[in-house]
Amino acid sequence: MRQEISKAATAREGRAIGMTGRTSRRLTAGAAVAALSATLLGGFSPGVASAASETVSWSDASTHFTRTISDTTASVGQIIEVKTKIERTGSVVTLSEVTDFRPACWEFVSSNRSNPIVEETYTRVRGSWTVWPNLSPNSQTFTFEYRVTAECERDTPLDNGMGYVIGIRANDFQTKGPAVTVAKDTTTTSLSATTDPVVVGQVVTLTATVTGGAQGDPVDFYDGDTRIGSSELDASGVATYDWAPPPGARSVQAKFPSTATAKSSESAVQTVQVNEPVSTGVVVSVPGTAVAGEAVDLTVQLSPTDAQGTVQFADNGAPIGDRVEVVNGAATLPYTFTAGQHSITAEFFGGLGFTNSTAAPQTVVVTDAETTAAVTAPQAARTGDPVTLSASISPTPTGGTVQFKDGLANIGAPVELTDGTAILEHTFTSVGSHEITAYYSGTAGFAPSTAPAQSVSVTDPVVAPRDTVTLLSVPGEAKTDEVVDLWVTVLDAAGEPVEGGTVQFLTAGQDLGDPVAVSDGVARLPHTFTEVGTHAISAVFSGTEAHDGSTTVTRHVNVSRPTVVDVDTATALTVPASAVADDTVTLWASVVSSVPVEGTIQFFDGETPIGETVDLVDGTATLDYAFSTTGAHSITAVYSGAEGLKGSTSEPRTLDVVSVDSGTGSLAGLPFGS
The missing domain is CATH 2.60.40.10 (Immunoglobulins)
Structure with a gap:
């Protein structure tokens, strides 16, 4: 019999240890007191509840047990007290060990016995406590306090119990109870929504705040009995939902459904007034007539005048320009027409709270712009010598051609306009007075025109x-x-x-x-x-x-x-920007190399050499020369090269040679170009 009791004690010990497969912790009595103090000072402690205290009693041979739990309907954060009273009806005994079994989600707080051993699912005390059947002490009471943590299952009875050792006798009652049920957390839900009227199409943000919920828990949003959407709580307990409500007085509410750890709750109902958009009207105003190429203003007037939005103008049904923002009930678009009849409409795209609308069409009759042509020709010319004829058209048209004429006869083919100007090189073949004019063909938006004649006196050279x-x-x-x-x-x-x-x-x-x-x-x-x-x-x-x-x-x-290797050279040329025919000008060239330069420079007009070669002096050569023909001359300078030096050619430079009357003389101070 004694051997069986020893085995039972050993088995009980094994079961207790087996229940702590995870890492265990042991607290001395001093450590337990310190832990209790820290808990009471730093965390929520609702105290010991008394409303749902329960007691259970039983006997094991001559030992009687009475186990009382202060509150069997606990809540998270609450401290519950567990008391086990041990009495004897037989001979005197000495208790050497008492174990209090509990759910792993209960956190040890304190014990009325010294040096408790705290494990994950039980607390054990060891000592020597005598219990007499008739004499004092005729009972021993073991008290333990625990805090209920959020890890406990909710609305589920949680088993607990105790075990003891008397001499060689030991026994466990791990599920004697009374069972404790942890209630779900109580929640409150509030809803924030706009109290100002909104219009159809406007997005309203509904904001629900839930106390007692957890991040990730769902919140449902309702319009009356209709669920309009759902969102999840963030770390602050807030959930938002963007909603575009239909018209009318909308009754909105946020509902937090029950979760595994929290009770459901609902916000108060709030009313959001949603109005239909305001109807609008638009009238377009345009000039009755316009000139092609000249900008005119197209305008619209909106009603009501506080309408917000944009206007798209259209010409014969095709959009023109970008949309124009409406300001103070009006919008304006400057626009340039081509010739013809144009039907102008405008479509208003209403902003939030306003309907779209379209204006009735208005007609604009657009005519081509009148043009003025002018011809420029030299007063005198010689047969066989080319001269320049030019014509200018104003206002500057976008295209068209100019036909130069000598009297009634065409001079060459029509010339395309460039920036409103046409130029033609012409050589007269007969002496006498020639009446030179120019006819502009016209183009889209610009009417034709003829330049007044200019007389040119032509003689033989x-x-x-x-x-x-x-x-x-x-x-x-x-x-x-x-x-x-x-x-x-x-x-x-x-x-x-x-x-x-x-x-x-x-x-x-x-x-x-x-x-x-x-x-x-x-x-x-x-x-x-x-x-x-x-x-x-x-x-x-x-x-x-x-x-x-x-x-x-x-x-x-x-x-x-x-030579095997010649050194590279670079030739730079400087010429006047313009010159007068038969007046002497100076052409200047310089040669640059990594070694001293010698040799000669030959100046060219196009492919024709100008004068003789000029010897370089300190890398520079100049030539005084009088051009006899007018017009644009393309001048280059060619360096001959020398022993060990490569020849080089300058970039071409343009020199414009003009003529003057015999009484005018030379033009002085002409600018130089390089």
Whole structure:
């Protein structure tokens, strides 16, 4: 029998230990008191309830047990007291151990016995406590206090009990109770919604605040008996829902449904007044007539005048421009029409609280804009010499052409307008007075027009004198087996280019190739030097029936073998922006390289050399020259190169040459360009 009791005690101990599979904690009596103090000071403690105290009694052989729980319908955070009173009806005994079994969600607070051992699902005290059947002490009472935590299941009876050891006798009553049921948390729900009237289409934010709920719990929103949506509580216990209500007086309410840990609750009903949008009317105003290309104002007037929204204008049903914001009941769009009849309407797109509406169409008759044409021509010209005719149209049209006329005869083909201007180069072939005019064709939005005539007196050119001057241009340096150009320019006594005849190039007095024909005053001979050294070059102009022959000065070309690597050079050119025909201007070129530069510069007008080659001095060469023909001249400068230096060509620069009357003289202070 004693052996069986020992086994029972061992089994009970094993069961108690087995119930604590998770990490356990042990508190000494001092630690328990400290924990209790911290709990009472730092957390909510509703005290010991008394409304639902329950007691259960039973006997085990000669030992009688009375177990009382202060409140069997507890709530989270409440401290409940568990008392077990042990009495004897037989012989005296000594208790050595008492175990109080509890749910894991009860947090130990205190005990009336020293040095309690606190585990996850039980609290155990050990000592020596005598119980007499008739003498004092005839009972021992063991008291434990626990706090109910949120981890407890709700509305579910939670078992508890006790166990004891007397000598070698031990027994457990882990589920004797009384059972404790933890109530769900009480909640309150409030709803915040706008108290101002809203209109159909306006979004209203409903905000519910729930106390006693948990983050993630649902909240349902209702309009009367109709559930309109749901949301979840955030960490602050707030849930929101955006709602676009239908018209009428809406009764809105927030309902928090019961959860596993919380009771349901509902907010008070709130009324939200939702009104229908205000009807609007729109009238469009336009001018009865307009001129193509000239902006006019299209306007609308809204009723009521406090209507908010935008207006889209339309021309013959097609939208024009962007939508215009309505301000103080009106909207305006500046618009430019093309010629024709236009039906203008306007559609109002109402903002929140206002309906859309469309204006009745209004008609605008648009005519082309009148134009004025003016022609510009020189007062005098010579047969065979090109002149510039120009015409300008105002106001500046968007297109069209200009037909220049000499009297009734067309001059060339129609010329396209560029920024309201047309330009034509023309060469007169007959002497006399020519009446020059220009006819503008017109285009969409712009009417045709004819320029008043301008008279041009055309004469034959003055016969050039017989004397000529022949200028030779050769590179200062050349390489064997490389082609270089030898140039000659032949001018008459007036400085005009000579047409016709031939030029014979010479080296040391010996013919260099065949004679070269002179065209527009220029003769060019491509030549390849085969011998190293200094070559003396000259040229002889044969003359023509109207011009005498002439001979150039001798120029020298230093010929060397090609170097393996020549240094790069860069040539920059500076010319005046404009010049007067037959007035001398200065052309300036500079050559830049990483090493000192020597050699020559040849200036060109288009592909025609200007004068003779010019020697570089400190990397710079200048040439004084008088242009005899008017118009735009494309000027370049070509550096010949030298031993160890590559030749280079400048970017072309434009020089505009104009003519003046004989009584006007030269234009001074002309700007330079580079």
